[in-house]
Amino acid sequence: MRHVISILLENESGALSRVAGLFSARAYNIESLSVAPTVDPSVSRMTLVTRGDDHIIEQIIKQLNKLVSVVKLQELTPVEHIEREMVLIKAEVNDKTRDHVRMMTDIFKASILSVSPTHFVIEMTGERRKSQEFIDALAPAVVVEIVRSGSQGMSLSDKPLRSN
Amino acid sequence: MELTGAQIFIESLKKEGVTHLFGYPGGAVLYIYDAIYQQDAIQHILARHEQGAVHAAEGYAKANNKPGVAIVTSGPGATNAVTGIADAYMDSVPLVVFTGQVPRELIGNDAFQEVDTVGITRPCTKHNFLVENIEDLASTIKKAFYIATTGRPGPVVIDIPKDVSNEKTEFVYPETVKMRSYKPSIKGNPRQIKSAVDAMLAARKPIFYTGGGVILSQAADELTELVRRTGFPITQTLMGLGGFPMSDPQSLAMLGMHGTYEANMAMHKSDLVIAIGSRFDDRVTGNVEKFCPDAKIIHVDIDPSSISKNVKVDVPIVGQVKPVLAAILAELDQRDAIFPAGNIENWWKQINEWRKTDCLNFDNPGDVIKPQYVLQKLHEITAGDAYVTSDVGQHQMWAAQYYNFDKPNRWINSGGLGTMGFGLPAAMGVQLAYPESTVACVTGEASIQMCIQELATCKQYKLPIKVVLLNNGYMGMVRQWQEFFYEGRYSMSYFDSLPDFVMLAESFGHVGMMIDQHTDVESALKEAFDRKDDLVFMDFRTDPEENVYPMIPAGGGQSEMILV
Known part of the structure; x- marks a missing residue:
């Protein structure tokens, strides 16, 4: 089963590799991982998406908590939360497909960031499922390049995830 | 007062109550070794290989319930130390290991004797640090001792670039340490x-x-x-x-x-x-x-x-x-x-x-020396009161089965990582922690050769360890598995050439004994343990094909034991 975990970790060199190294050393898989500093610059926040049965997820949570660099973590999957991913898409367009791509961009509330005679660069933010649907809907235009931010997650609880 | 990084290293160790430091010098730690030279509060034990230094620190910690401290240089010094660090990680041994690093401006340049020590040791330490600023050195050492000794203990590595050890700053050793990301629970629910x-x-x-x-x-x-x-x-x-x-x-x-x-x-x-x-x-x-x-x-x-x-x-x-x-x-x-x-x-x-199965009973006809018999006699002659270290293999299992430990901290072995070469240097650490106590190293002829160089360290520091070598000519545990599970194809588990261990021990300045008769076992052990001031190396020629029983084959359940 897919699990989303939010992690606050010390914003220091090597902290990311401690998390990534833990996953490879213990043969856990990482579906996506994104990390950036928070309002408190001494802390980074990571959203990590992984897969495993309950036993594996329990071990992953315990092992992450054991890392000295991890300040706090929260498993988002069991609680009400939102998840978003940003995708940049470069699509090759021509006179036959240009209007179709523009229409799909409107329908999916994506936006075209850059236009050249032969290509669009499009930004799309949403749930992972929606961004995949959007990519599929662009055909017959040819998608030549994609970059995904990985999932970002936040619980809907009024209580914030904080380092203290 | 302003101190150099090297002096801060010494003063911090003093604050932590460190009395023994196991190590080996090299380019990146020369400032620190210069500071070691100019003090006498902490005794530096010069091992003959960095692996030996770390195992000695482990033996010290395991017997003594105090953190073991080691220092090695950058590059090969650090990589040689990794086996000991990984061993300590698996067995939860509190260690603080200092590694030299190339000067900061050279880090990442493939400099001479440079390795990414923090990267290499990350998966086999409880935590590790690279000291990037001299101002952080004292507080990092404080944190390292705290992390190593609290919660589930383990090794902590501090990597110190050479130039940091020569920079100066005001020395303030923190009284307490508080880490928001590390709060081990003590009491049960x-x-x-x-x-x-x-x-x-x-x-x-x-x-x-x-x-x-x-x-x-x-x-x-x-x-x-x-x-x-x-x-x-x-x-x-x-x-x-x-x-x-x-x-x-x-x-x-x-x-x-x-x-x-x-x-x-x-x-x-x-x-x-x-x-x-x-x-x-x-x-x-x-x-x-x-x-x-x-x-x-x-x-x-x-x-x-x-x-x-x-x-x-x-x-x-x-x-x-x-x-x-x-x-x-x-x-x-x-x-x-x-x-x-x-x-x-x-x-x-x-x-x-x-x-009533009496599963540890063994045939002891007297025509050959049984390893189990040597360990029973070792127990008798030391009144069950020795500190016993071991290497890894059959001899380790026999020691665990036949020495009958009645007190904690007396049995010092490499359990999790299973490191051949652990026994002799670990015994040095134990003997230094307890100079007056009897320390025996139970080993095999394969394991002992992996850190044999430490016999020189034993001589230098006059450590009267008793080495009990159960010499069956084979890597016994490998051979046993090959006998059971590989139809007796003894692939590379036999040594066609072995040193004369008596001469070898003597060449290091110790006493060597070779025992190949069952009837001589007891008297040889008595004689050896009576020599309180000497390291005595006993080469017992034991039954070459004796196996460790009982045995649960890999993948078997608890009740599926091979008894004989």
């Missing part, structure tokens, strides 16, 4: 402790299964009190031996792959397993699918990730063994709890039936 006591009072086929956590937490007294009070049987892991006296009638000795028949059968048939400071290692459980099918499991461990990792636990208690056992005893007192002998009378009857 009171509700779980009550549940554990309920389960213990209701059990009819209970067994204690205790491990290295008892030793690390210095909880042998509490454990002994609890075991005696309940009247339950107890079995101990390789790392836990001596936490409860093995000569006590309640002790079923060691469990696991080479554990006793009664210990493994009692685990298999029990209705309550009380696991204390043990971690359900694969060498203990055998096939986890067949492990303790009818038992409820209580598990006391300081490391939450050890709980329900390999085996599902019913009553988890996260906490340090000592306070948790004290809380269990207090709960028993509060309830005026008694454990009627009648509750477990049938259970003991069954166990005593299993005991």
Whole structure:
């Protein structure tokens, strides 16, 4: 089963590799991982998406908590939360497909960031499922390049995830 | 007052109460070695290889319940230390290991003797640090000792660039350390402790299964009190031996792959397993699918990730063994709890039936030296009171089976990583911690050659270790597996050439003895242990094809033992 975990970790060199190294050393898989500093610059926040049965997820949570660099973590999957991913898409367009791509961009509330005679660069933010649907809907235009931010997650609880 | 990084290193170690420092110099740590030269509060022990330095620090820590401290240079110094660091990580040994690093401006340039020490040691340390600013050095050392010695202990590496060790700053050693990201829990949850006591009072086929956590937490007294009070049987892991006296009638000795028949059968048939400071290692459980099918499991461990990792636990208690056992005893007192002998009378009857198998009995016809016999005699001659270190293999299992440890911290071996070469340097650390005590290193002719160079260190520091070499000419445990599972194809497990160990010991300035007659074993041991001031290296020529029994083959269940 897919699990989303939010992690606050010390914003220091090597902290990311401690998390990534833990996953490879213990043969856990990482579906996506994104990390950036928070309002408190001494802390980074990571959203990590992984897969495993309950036993594996329990071990992953315990092992992450054991890392000295991890300040706090929260498993988002069991609680009400939102998840978003940003995708940049470069699509090759021509006179036959240009209007179709523009229409799909409107329908999916994506936006075209850059236009050249032969290509669009499009930004799309949403749930992972929606961004995949959007990519599929662009055909017959040819998608030549994609970059995904990985999932970002936040619980809907009024209580914030904080380092203290 | 402003001090250099090297002086801060010394002053910080003094603040931590460090008296022994195991190490080997090199380019990146020359400023630090210069500072070591100019003081005499801390004795530096010069090993002959960085692996030996770290194992010695481990032996010191394991016997002494104090953190072991080592220092090595950058590059090969650090990589040679990795085996010892990984060993300490697996066995939860509190160590602080300092590594030199190339100057900051050269880091990442493939400089001479540069490796990414923090990267290499990340997966085999509890935590590690690169000191990027001289202002951080003292507080980093404080944190390192705190992390290494609290919670589940383990090794911490501090990588110090050469230029940092020569920079100056005001020396302030923090009195306390507080880390928002590291807060080990000590006390167990009171509700779980009550549940554990309920389960213990209701059990009819209970067994204690205790491990290295008892030793690390210095909880042998509490454990002994609890075991005696309940009247339950107890079995101990390789790392836990001596936490409860093995000569006590309640002790079923060691469990696991080479554990006793009664210990493994009692685990298999029990209705309550009380696991204390043990971690359900694969060498203990055998096939986890067949492990303790009818038992409820209580598990006391300081490391939450050890709980329900390999085996599902019913009553988890996260906490340090000592306070948790004290809380269990207090709960028993509060309830005026008694454990009627009648509750477990049938259970003991069954166990005593299993005991009749006498699984550690061995043929001892006298025409050849049996390794088990040497260890029985070693126990007799040292009155069971020696510190015994070992290397890894058959001799290690025989020592665990036949020495009968009655006290904690007396059995010092490499359990988790299984590091050949551990025994001799570990014995140096033990002997330095306890100069007046008897220290024996039980080893094999394969293991001893892996850190044989440390015989020179033993000479330099006059360490009167007694090396008990069980020389069967084979890498015995490899050969045993090849006999059992590879149809006797002894691939590369036999040494066609071995040194003359007597001459070898003598060349290092020690006393060497070769014993190849059964009838000489006892007198040789007596003579060796009478030589209080000498390292005596005893080369016992033992039965070449003796096997370690009982044995649970890999993948087998607890009750599927090969007995002879």
